[in-house]
Amino acid sequence: xxxxxxxxxxxxxxxxxxxxxxxxxxxxxxxALLPTFNIxxxxxxxHGDFASNIAMACAKPLKSAPRxxxxxxxEAIILDGSxxxxxxxxxxxxxxxxxxxxWFSEVVNDVIDNGSEYGRTDTGRNKKILVEFVSANPTGPMxxxxxxxxxxxxxxxxxxxxxxxSVSREFYVNDAGNQVQKFGKSLDLRYSQIxxxxxxxxxxxxxxxxEFAQAVYxxxxxxxxxxxxxxxxxxIVHAKNFYDIHVxxxxxxxxxxxxxxxxxxxMPINIQKLEDDLGKYxxxxxTWFRESTLHNSGAVEEVIELLKKSGYTYEEEGALxxxxxxxxxxxxxxxVRANGIPTYxxxxxxxxxxxxxxxxFDTAIDILGADHHGYVPRMKAALQAxxxxxxxxxxxxxQMVLLMxxxxxxxxxxxxxxxxxxxxxxxxxxxxAARFFxxxxxxxxxxxxxxxxxxxxxxxxPVYYVQYAHARICSILRNFESEGIALSKMSNTALNILTAPxxxxxxxxxxxxxxxxxxxxxDYDPSKITRxxxxxxxxxxxxxxxxxxxxxxxxxxxxxxSLCIAVKTVLKNTLDMLKIECPEKx
RNA sequence: GUGCCUGUAGCUCAGCUGGAUAGAGCGACAGACUCCGACUCUGUAGGCCGCAGGUUCGACUCCUGUCAGGCACACCA
Numbered sequence: 311x312x313x314x315x316x317x318x319x320x321x322x323x324x325x326x327x328x329x330x331x332x333x334x335x336x337x338x339x340x341x342a343l344l345p346t347f348n349i350x351x352x353x354x355x356x357h358g359d360f361a362s363n364i365a366m367a368c369a370k371p372l373k374s375a376p377r378x379x380x381x382x383x384x385e386a387i388i389l390d391g392s393x394x395x396x397x398x399x400x401x402x403x404x405x406x407x408x409x410x411x412x413w414f415s416e417v418v419n420d421v422i423d424n425g426s427e428y429g430r431t432d433t434g435r436n437k438k439i440l441v442e443f444v445s446a447n448p449t450g451p452m453x454x455x456x457x458x459x460x461x462x463x464x465x466x467x468x469x470x471x472x473x474x475x476s477v478s479r480e481f482y483v484n485d486a487g488n489q490v491q492k493f494g495k496s497l498d499l500r501y502s503q504i505x506x507x508x509x510x511x512x513x514x515x516x517x518x519x520x521e522f523a524q525a526v527y528x529x530x531x532x533x534x535x536x537x538x539x540x541x542x543x544x545x546i547v548h549a550k551n552f553y554d555i556h557v558x559x560x561x562x563x564x565x566x567x568x569x570x571x572x573x574x575x576x577m578p579i580n581i582q583k584l585e586d587d588l589g590k591y592x593x594x595x596x597t598w599f600r601e602s603t604l605h606n607s608g609a610v611e612e613v614i615e616l617l618k619k620s621g622y623t624y625e626e627e628g629a630l631x632x633x634x635x636x637x638x639x640x641x642x643x644x645x646v647r648a649n650g651i652p653t654y655x656x657x658x659x660x661x662x663x664x665x666x667x668x669x670x671f672d673t674a675i676d677i678l679g680a681d682h683h684g685y686v687p688r689m690k691a692a693l694q695a696x697x698x699x700x701x702x703x704x705x706x707x708x709q710m711v712l713l714m715x716x717x718x719x720x721x722x723x724x725x726x727x728x729x730x731x732x733x734x735x736x737x738x739x740x741x742x743a744a745r746f747f748x749x750x751x752x753x754x755x756x757x758x759x760x761x762x763x764x765x766x767x768x769x770x771x772p773v774y775y776v777q778y779a780h781a782r783i784c785s786i787l788r789n790f791e792s793e794g795i796a797l798s799k800m801s802n803t804a805l806n807i808l809t810a811p812x813x814x815x816x817x818x819x820x821x822x823x824x825x826x827x828x829x830x831x832x833d834y835d836p837s838k839i840t841r842x843x844x845x846x847x848x849x850x851x852x853x854x855x856x857x858x859x860x861x862x863x864x865x866x867x868x869x870x871x872s873l874c875i876a877v878k879t880v881l882k883n884t885l886d887m888l889k890i891e892c893p894e895k896x
Numbered sequence: 897g898u899g900c901c902u903g904u905a906g907c908u909c910a911g912c913u914g915g916a917u918a919g920a921g922c923g924a925c926a927g928a929c930u931c932c933g934a935c936u937c938u939g940u941a942g943g944c945c946g947c948a949g950g951u952u953c954g955a956c957u958c959c960u961g962u963c964a965g966g967c968a969c970a971c972c973a
Contacts, residue, residue, distance in 0.1 A: 348913085348914095348915085350912085350915080351912090352915095352916080353911085353916090353918095353919080354916075354917085357916070361915090361916090363915070366915085366953075366954090369953080370953095376953085400916075401915090401916045402915085402916075402953070402954080403953095404915080404916070447973085484973080487973075488972065488973060489972090489973060492973095627971085628971090629971055631971095640898080640899065640969075641969090643971095644970085644971045645971095646971085647971040648971060649971080651971090653970090653971065653972085653973090654972075654973045655973095658973095679967095680900085680901070680966080680967050680968080681967060681968065682967095682968085682973095683899095683900055683901075683967070683968065684899075684900075684967085684968045684969060685968090686900090687899095687900095707900085707901075709901075709902080709966075709967085710966075710967080750908095750909085751908090751909070751910095752909095752910095754901065754902085755901090755902070755909080756901090756902070756965095756966070757908095758907095758908065758909095760908080763922090767935065768935060769934095769935055769936070770921080770922065771935090772921080774935065775921095775935080775936095777935095778933085778935050778936085779936095781933080781935090782932095782933055782935090782936085785932085785933055786932060786933080789932065789933095790932085825912095829912065833912090837910095838912095841909095841910070841920090844920090844921085845920080848920085848921090851936055851937065852936095852937070852938095854932080854933095854936080854937085855928095855936065855937045855938085856937085856938095858931080858932070859932055860931080860932040861931075861932080896933090896935070
């Protein structure tokens with residue numbers, strides 16, 4: 311676990327504290343309470359590699375001018391043997407620090423030595439964290455929102471893994487409750503239509519069940535459906551496949567038996583399809599947690615009892631209510647309806663209880679669409695009532711996606727007239743592009759997805775731009791290797807010739823990967839990694855353009871090749887984190 | 897009506913717990929290879945950081961108000 315920026319920053323803090331201590335000992339300043347001060351990385355490199363506002367922060371307690379204090383600190387500070395070679399006072403009293411050339415050399419070697427591990431940190435201290443994402447209903451295909459949620463959830467999980475957490479990915483399968491009833495009803499209605507006289511002729515015209523389904527779907531006059539069911543053609547396909555097996559045998563059964571048989575037939579197919587589609591999207595879950603297990607194990611009843619015991623429930627108008635308003639929710643919520651059936655809220659509480667108590671995860675993360683944001687306060691309220699710290703549940707809210715094509719909003723797929731599915735999206739654009747683009751913006755911002763740009767093979771397309779940088783480095787290394795130039799490890803002193811501004815900037819940036827990983831993990835924001843990779847590619851191209859390798863002196867050639875290897879390592883690590891391909895040739 | 901989220905360059909977006917002259921990409925305009933991958937790079941133009949107050953040495957950042965857009969406000973999930 312190596313973090314060059316963090317180490318240097320900590321070292322600098324130590325140097326400053328020692329300087330202040332020396333000043334106090336010499337009686338130059340009073341041993342006043344030391345104010346908090348910052349060490350930051352200036353945006354403008356002429357302001358040094360690090361800067362501190364310590365002199366400004368001391369101005370008040372020491373009753374002295376910031377610049378004067380800064381001068382005293384600069385006299386007292388001892389840089390010999392440190393990672394810093396120079397200080398400077400600037401502006402209203404900032405003290406700017408410049409890293410030594412050796413520090414830069416060490417970074418290059420550290421990155422190469424750590425290889426595929428470089429960038430990992432131990433910040434998470436192996437705490438168990440469960441990331442639940444997508445959790446699409448198994449009653450139909452996944453939509454664009456699921457596509458975004460999938461990319462964000464999967465990459466966030468990777469980022470947390472890199473930051474030292476013990477991460478599990480989970481899909482919550484809503485295989486119980488109301489929407490399953492609705493699913494059964496929809497299937498049954500379609501099955502009944504298929505078994506009717508009207509359909510007999512239509513069936514003869516189609517050899518594929520998909521085309522047949524589309525025809526039935528399009529002909530809503532002949533085959534009307536109520537509003538409160540699933541209307542998609544996928545339901546018709548299931549019903550027809552079921553019919554192909556059983557013909558109209560189930561029309562003699564009761565409605566309940568029929569619906570049950572249809573559900574039992576179609577649900578596993580849908581769940582398998584979810585798993586397959588997400589697998590193609592490179593998402594592999596550790597667990598597929600079924601809602602039905604909560605019902606079957608009695609966990610739902612159990613959580614109702616626990617809530618009753620907590621004293622935060624009451625009965626009114628025949629229903630059981632939860633006093634969520636006492637925990638900041640805008641109003642109380644119904645747990646058990648007057649008809650005795652629990653609302654969806656109860657199994658959800660049981661599910662989160664299961665995550666945090668039964669299975670003992672330290673933290674649970676839910677990735678939810680913005681349309682579910684109102685749900686967060688009540689879930690946190692329920693956790694509190696159960697004696698669970700609400701901070702252990704973290705919800706990442708993601709805003710809606712706007713698909714753009716030819717400069718226009720692209721809403722419906724032409725074929726079905728339905729919302730674009732994950733499957734059709736991945737037919738249109740490469741998986742790399744989908745995963746990358748969905749992680750280009752932070753979750754909680756409205757996002758325009760430019761489909762044209764995603765398939766474009768040029769530098770305008772950020773994912774190509776990054777992959778190209780990697781392929782370019784591989785090519786360079788191949789060329790030198792084929793010319794017999796050995797790429798052996800270099801000493802820090804030998805790397806000290808990397809002094810060009812482009813080289814130092816590039817090294818500074820690769821040094822910041824561990825910090826970026828920590829920051830992305832802390833904010834639950836994998837887009838920081840995506841943008842990091844783009845900037846790294848850009849800095850590499852600039853370096854490559856300005857600093858020629860071929861034709862330079864032997865020592866410089868070797869040093870620059872070392873830098874190339876370091877950059878390649880970092881590019882690969884970031885793309886691996888995002889599960890995006892890292893081509894050696896394009 | 898109430899709550900949450902979002903307003904930064906023509907467009908899409910960064911801006912870390914308040915810091916120095918507000919950034920990037922695209923688009924526009926002007927340039928750079930007989931030379932390591934031009935799928936690249938360089939430069940120019942473009943901003944009352946939605947608006948108005950407040951907090952302080954200092955505010956895109958924090959607080960209050962206000963305007964605009966998105967979303968949510970079920971004994972649906």
